[in-house]
Amino acid sequence: MTTPRRLTPVLLAGAAFLLTLVAACSIPARPLWWPHPKHAAHGVPTVRDPWHQGMRQLGIHVYWAANRSDSDAVIQAKARRIIDYAISLNANSVALTFPFFTYGLASETVYAKPKVTPSPRHIAIFLAVAAKAHIRVTLRPVLNENALVARNPQAWRGSIEPQNRAAWFRSYNKLLLPYAAAAQAGHAATFVLGTELVSLEGAPQWQGLVRSLRSVYSGQLTYDQNHDEFGSYTANPPVPGHNVDAYPQFSLPDSASVARLTSSWDAGQGPRPLTRACRPPGTRRRVTPSRPSRSAEGSTGGRLTSTQIPPTPARSSPTG
Numbered sequence: 001m002t003t004p005r006r007l008t009p010v011l012l013a014g015a016a017f018l019l020t021l022v023a024a025c026s027i028p029a030r031p032l033w034w035p036h037p038k039h040a041a042h043g044v045p046t047v048r049d050p051w052h053q054g055m056r057q058l059g060i061h062v063y064w065a066a067n068r069s070d071s072d073a074v075i076q077a078k079a080r081r082i083i084d085y086a087i088s089l090n091a092n093s094v095a096l097t098f099p100f101f102t103y104g105l106a107s108e109t110v111y112a113k114p115k116v117t118p119s120p121r122h123i124a125i126f127l128a129v130a131a132k133a134h135i136r137v138t139l140r141p142v143l144n145e146n147a148l149v150a151r152n153p154q155a156w157r158g159s160i161e162p163q164n165r166a167a168w169f170r171s172y173n174k175l176l177l178p179y180a181a182a183a184q185a186g187h188a189a190t191f192v193l194g195t196e197l198v199s200l201e202g203a204p205q206w207q208g209l210v211r212s213l214r215s216v217y218s219g220q221l222t223y224d225q226n227h228d229e230f231g232s233y234t235a236n237p238p239v240p241g242h243n244v245d246a247y248p249q250f251s252l253p254d255s256a257s258v259a260r261l262t263s264s265w266d267a268g269q270g271p272r273p274l275t276r277a278c279r280p281p282g283t284r285r286r287v288t289p290s291r292p293s294r295s296a297e298g299s300t301g302g303r304l305t306s307t308q309i310p311p312t313p314a315r316s317s318p319t320g
Contacts, residue, residue: 044132045084051092051136051189059093059136060086064126066098066118075122079129086135093136093189096126099144100175104151105160108167110143110175120182127186138190139183140224141176143197158198169205173212180217191217194238195224206238 051057062082070078086094098118102110112119118126123139130137148155162168176193183191193213194200213221221239250256250264 044080045087046132047087047092047134048090049092050134055092057093057136059091059095060089061095061097064096064098064118065116066122068114068119070122072122072125075125076129079126083130083133083135087133091135093138094130095138095140096123097140097142098123100141101144102147102160104147105155106163107147107160108162108164109171110168111171112175113144116144120178123179123182124186127182127188131187136190137186137188138192138222139179139188140192140195141179142195156196158196160197160199162200165200165203166205168200169203169209173209176209176213177216180213183219184217188219190220190222192222192224201225201238210239 049055083094099113100110100117101113127137143157143160145156148157148160180191182188191213193209194206200206210221223239250261252260252264256264
């Protein structure tokens with residue numbers, strides 16, 4: 001006969017086993033946000049009216065700070081989640097920005113930082129998901145400013161002065177080529193070969209870079225000029241097709257009409273076509289003609305994130 005004293009350890013051990021079993025069975029096999037397999041069985045969301053030549057691009061801007069510990073499956077799931085979000089806004093395009101780095105204002109070297117810069121293979125995963133959704137993608141490498149402002153708080157990517165420009169462009173070409181090749185393989189519609197590099201805009205090395213990228217990429221090559229150059233007509237982009245990175249100070253609600261957005265844009269930048277505004281309506285950013293506000297590229301904690309820019313049809317470029 002089992003005494004109460006002997007029975008107590010048995011009961012406790014049994015309870016512990018049951019608790020462990022229940023806990024183990026309740027642990028999710030995937031993150032809570034991960035798409036459920038039944039979605040794939042019934043198809044995934046796709047763009048209702050895919051972009052074509054002459055059609056306006058309506059989309060969102062995504063800034064990708066990579067987490068190299070993410071598996072391919074996790075990256076695919078994150079890409080699916082963001083693209084689904086874009087489609088839910090009736091978007092037909094996504095601009096995917098990712099950072100690269102340098103050592104200082106006079107440095108001749110640019111490089112991908114493994115813990116932050118997504119690899120070309122990971123870019124390819126995003127593009128594969130985008131292709132299935134029939135959403136247009138622009139790839140946009142952007143020079144991170146952390147090393148610049150650490151030495152000079154007023155420095156930014158548009159004020160770099162490499163000691164040897166030819167060496168800088170060789171380094172930049174080496175960095176970009178694998179991403180341009182991924183853009184070609186993944187059918188990215190546009191590849192931005194430079195973003196706000198004001199101090200280098202007149203360099204003769206741009207044409208060599210264009211020829212090099214053209215050897216692996218046949219899509220649209222563009223350059224993103226800064227908003228102050230756009231407003232003052234002083235830009236000197238290295239390719240005919242170019243966009244504008246704008247930080248408009250719109251005191252407007254998110255529900256503002258196209259007419260109100262257009263009127264506010266014209267008041268700040270002049271009545272010229274808008275290709276890309278980098279902040280949503282109602283967001284205030286302080287800007288000066290000499291140095292723009294820093295782009296939406298702050299720390300993202302290793303996450304693939306999107307800025308919530310509603311796809312409002314504010315006179316976008318038909319081809320940019």
